Amino acid sequence: MTNLLADPQLHAQAAQGAQSGAWLLIAFPLAGAAILLLGGRRTDKWGHLLGVAMSLASFVVGVAAFVQMLGQPGEGRTRLVHLYQWVSVGSFKADVNLLIDPLSISFVLLITGVGSLIHIYSIGYMAEDPERRRFFAYLNLFIASMLLLVLADNYLTLYVGWEGVGLASYLLIGFWQHKPSAATAAKKAFIVNRVGDFGLSVAIMLMFLTFGSINFQDVFGHASGASHGTITAIGLLLLLGACGKSAQLPLQSWLLDAMEGPTPVSALIHAATMVTAGVYLVVRSHVIFELSREARLLVMIVGAATLIFGAIIGCAKDDIKKALAGSTMSQIGYMMLAAGIGKAGYVFAIAHLIAHGFFKAGLFLGAGSVMHGMNDDVDMRKYGALRKFMPTTFATFGLGYLAIIGFPGLSGWWTKDGIIDAAFEKGGTSGQILGWTALIGAGITAYYMSRVMFMTFFGEKRWDDDVHPHESPKIMTIPLILLALGSIAMGAFLIAGDRFANFLAPVVGEPEAAHKLITPYTLLVFALMVVGIGLAYLQYLRRPVPRTAPAGRFPVVAARKDLYGDALNESLFMRPGQWLTRLTVYFDGRGVDGVVNGVAAFVGGTSGRLRRVQTGFVRSYALSMFFGAALVIGALLLVRI
C-alpha cells in the first residue's frame, strides 16, 4: 500500500502546448449548448450541424492532447491545467483545474469520439423531429458535463459534472415529455440518482472533514493516515454514488425506464458514457478502496450481483431497447466487479468500459436503425427476418453482438475474459464465487444477446401489415460501421501486449502479474457461450416465435417485471413514505392544529360566557363592587394580622 504514496498523481506538472488548451474540450460543447438553447428557433436550420461540429471540435482537441501525452515520458503524463479559483472560504479551497492523465484522456477520447458518432447518427435519426435543435443542445450539454466530470481534479468539480450529466440525462429521457411514460421515467431516473448523489456529496463532506481538502492529490496522499473506519465510510458512500449513476443494485431500477428517451440518448448516455461514471469514480478513487477491504468487497458483490441481475432481466424483455438496457446493467456489473478486484482489475474495468462503449453504442444505434425501419416499434416479437432488408444494420449489429458475447478475437473477448480471469486469480472463496458468477453471467449474456439477434434478424417475418422495413440512410449507417470497427478491434488494441495496462500504470499502478491470454477459464467461457447460443437457437430459431408473449412461468414473469425491483422500491420506500406523509399530515391536522384551535376555542368560549356578567343593571355592578371591596379589605386585614 505504501507505494501508493508515491503515486505520480501527486506530482502533477503544469500542462503545456496543446494540453493547456484543454479547457476548449469543455468550452466547445458548452458553447454549442448555450447557442442552441438561447438562440431558440432561429437556430433550427443549422442547429444540428453546430452540435456535431462542437462535438467533433472537442474530439480534435482531445486527440491533440492525447498525441502530446504520448510524446511525454510515462511518469510525466499527469498534467494540470489551472483554470481559475472557484471557492476559497477559510481552509476550504476548490480550484477549477483540469487533470489530464492517462485515465482521464481515455475517457475524453471515448466520450468525444463515440459522442461525435452518435451526434452524427442523430442527424438522421431525429430528422423528422421538430425539436431536433433542442435535442442537440442537450447532447452538447451532456458532453460538456461528462468531460467536466472526468477532467476534474477535485471531488467538488467532479460533483458539478456529476450533477450536470444527471440533468442532461433527465432532460433527454424526458425529451418526448408529451408522453406521460417518458416524463415519469425522467423523474424516476432523477430521483433514484439523487439517492446516489446524496452518498457522493456526503463522501465529499467526509473527505473535507478528514483531510481538510477535496483535491484528489491531497485526499489520496493523506488517505493512509486516516482511520480505517473513516476510509471505509468514504468508500461505501462513494460506492452509493457510483451505484446510483451506474444503475447498480440497489439503485438499478431507473435504467430500464430510461429507455423512454430517444435511442441515440440510450446509446450515448445510458450505455456508452454516463452510466460508466460510477466505474470511473471507483477507479479514480482506487487509493481509498485499496485501503478498505470491506468497501472493495462490497464493490465486487454489487458488481457480481448486478451482472447476474441485469442478465436475467435481459433474457425476458421483448422490448429490444430494454433487453439491451438489462445487458448494459450487466456489463457495468462486470466493470464494477473488476474495479473492486484491485490492481489486477482496474485495467480490465476501464478497457471493458471502453470496448463496451463501442459495441453497446453500436448495438443501441443498430436497434435505433431497426426501429427507424419498423415505424418505431420496439417489440422484437414483431420483427424477424430483417437481415435481408437491413444488411448494413445486420452486419454492424452482428459484430456488436459477437463482441458482447465474447466471441474469440473481438473486443468483448479480450476484456471480459480478463475480468473473469482476474476474479478467479483473486483467490480464496470469494474469488471462486465471483469468478463463477462472472462465468455464468457470460453464458447468460450469450443467451440473451443471441435471443435478441435471432428474434430481430432471423426467423420468419412477424411484422405488422403497414410496416415496410428499409435500410437507414448513410448518415446513420456510417457511424454504425465505425462503431462496429471499434467493436472488432478495440479489445485487441487495448489488451494485446498489455498496451493499456502500461498506459494506465501511472494512474492505477502496475498490475502484479502480466495478463495471460489463454487460461483454463477462457475455454470454459467459450463453452458456456456456445451453450448460451445453443439454448437461444433451440428456443427462438428452431421454433417459431409467437407474436404475443406466452404467459410464462415464475422466472420469466419475474424477469419481465425487472425482478420486482420496482415492487421492492414501492413496498420498501414509496408506501412507507406515503404512510409517513399521511401520518404527519394527520398529526399536523389533529395534533398541532388541534392544540392551537383548542386553545382558541377555549378562550373564545370562556369569554363568551364571561361576557354575560355585563348585565347592564347598575345595582348588580354596585353589588359586585361592594363584595370586591369587602374582599380586598378582608384580605388586607388578614395580612395585617
Place this chain on the structure above:
Amino acid sequence: MTGHYLALSAILFTIGAVGVLIRRNAIVIFMCVELMLNATNLAFVSFSRMHGTLDGQIIAFFVMVVAAAEVVVGLAIIMAIFRSRKSSSVDDANLLKY
C-alpha cells in the same frame, strides 16, 4: 370618646351602602352615596382628632370637593335620563350591556 363617633360613622356608612344596593330610584341612590361619603368624612375627622394631626381634616375637605363635583355631574346625568325616559329608576337604564 372617639369610639362613638367611629361607631356612628360605621352605622351611617352601612345605611348608605345598603341603600345603594337595594333602592332603585336614582335620586335616593345618590343620596345614599352622599351618606357614605359623609360617613367616611366623619371617620376622617374622628381619626384626626384621635391622633392629633390635621391630615384627616384636610382629606375631609377634599372628599367634600369631590362630592360636590360628583353631585353636579351625577344630577345632570339623572336629569338627562329622566327627560328621555320619564323614569328615574336605575333598572330602566340597562341598555349598556354585553
